[in-house]
Amino acid sequence: AQRVTQPEKLLSVFKGAPVELKCNYSYSGSPELFWYVQYSRQRLQLLLRHISRESIKGFTADLNKGETSFHLKKPFAQEEDSAMYYCALSGYNFNKFYFGSGTKLNVKP
Amino acid sequence: EAGVVQSPRYKIIEKKQPVAFWCNPISGHNTLYWYRQNLGQGPELLIRYENEEAVDDSQLPKDRFSAERLKGVDSTLKIQPAELGDSAVYLCASSLGDSSYNEQFFGPGTRLTVL
Numbered sequence: 001a002q003r004v005t006q007p008e009k010l011l012s013v014f015k016g017a018p019v020e021l022k023c024n025y026s027y028s029g030s031p032e033l034f035w036y037v038q039y040s041r042q043r044l045q046l047l048l049r050h051i052s053r054e055s056i057k058g059f060t061a062d063l064n065k066g067e068t069s070f071h072l073k074k075p076f077a078q079e080e081d082s083a084m085y086y087c088a089l090s091g092y093n094f095n096k097f098y099f100g101s102g103t104k105l106n107v108k109p
Numbered sequence: 110e111a112g113v114v115q116s117p118r119y120k121i122i123e124k125k126q127p128v129a130f131w132c133n134p135i136s137g138h139n140t141l142y143w144y145r146q147n148l149g150q151g152p153e154l155l156i157r158y159e160n161e162e163a164v165d166d167s168q169l170p171k172d173r174f175s176a177e178r179l180k181g182v183d184s185t186l187k188i189q190p191a192e193l194g195d196s197a198v199y200l201c202a203s204s205l206g207d208s209s210y211n212e213q214f215f216g217p218g219t220r221l222t223v224l
Contacts, residue, residue, distance in 0.1 A: 004151075032210075043112070044152070044200070044215040051210070086151050096165065097142075097213070099151030 003027075004089045006100035013077050014108050021072040021103045023061075023087030033063055033070040034088040036099070044086070047072075057081070077107045113216035115201050121222045127189035130219045134182065134203030141178060142213060143186050144200040152200055158184065188221075196223045 003026040013019050025031060035047040048056045050063040050070060061072045070087060087100040114133040122128050134141050139160050144152035155174065157165040160181035169176065173192070178184040188195055198218040204211040 009149075043217055046212050088151075097152075097154055099153070101150050 004087050004098050004100035006087055006103050008103045009101070010104045010106065012106040012108060015079055016076050019074050019077040019081070019105065019107075021085050021105065023070045023072065023100060025068050025070065025087075025089045027068075027089055027091060029091045031063070031065075032090045033061070034090070035059070035061055035070075035072050036086045036088055038084040038086070040083070047085070077105075079107045079109055081105060082107045113201055113203055113214055115216035115219055117219055118217060119220050121224065122191055123224050124193055125190040127187065128191050128221060129185055129187045130199050130201075132184045132186070132201030132216060134184070134201070135214055138203035138205055138214070139181065140204045140206060140211065141184050142202040142204075143176060143184070144202065146198040146200055146218070148197070155186070191221075191223045193223050196221055
């Protein structure tokens with residue numbers, strides 16, 4: 001079965017501190033991993049995907065197949081990063097999306 | 110551009126009543142998704158359409174839920190009759206194609222409360 005686990009419901013950090021939101025997955029095929037973000041009173045939107053190997057708003061995420069993880073990282077958190085973050089799993093030729101339960105990031109001034 | 114449009118934004122009904130949600134995807138997006146998001150959880154896919162064809166409805170509770178996308182554009186999701194456990198946010202999303210490479214664009218959701 002395909003599963004996405006985000007172990008932290010809430011993560012609080014101070015502005016300027018590093019942040020890491022954890023995501024672990026279970027999938028027997030070749031996974032495609034995504035991070036979605038939902039800012040307060042806004043829609044759920046794509047933040048980044050592993051295949052693009054991009055950095056968006058200072059965030060990066062590396063797919064580690066050995067540890068089946070796709071943790072989201074940012075070296076210096078900003079207050080505007082406060083939001084709900086969802087890790088999502090799909091797969092090549094596999095059009096289902098599985099979302100994790102989300103982590104609320106709170107960046108304190 | 111307005112993006113994905115959903116209505117109503119909020120709905121409160123009593124159990125056993127019917128309810129319907131409407132979604133207008135982004136123009137040109139042939140793939141449409143309906144998700145349910147329970148409190149404290151991530152979205153859960155209910156059904157996916159490619160144009161007017163439902164290509165994945167394996168997670169749709171078919172005893173009370175139904176959906177349609179008659180002309181391959183707008184879609185309606187219906188619950189009849191609603192149960193207390195149906196209280197959730199119902200999200201619609203659309204994308205250009207059916208590959209997971211295609212970014213999904215989400216609507217604002219409809220928050221359903223069943224009393």
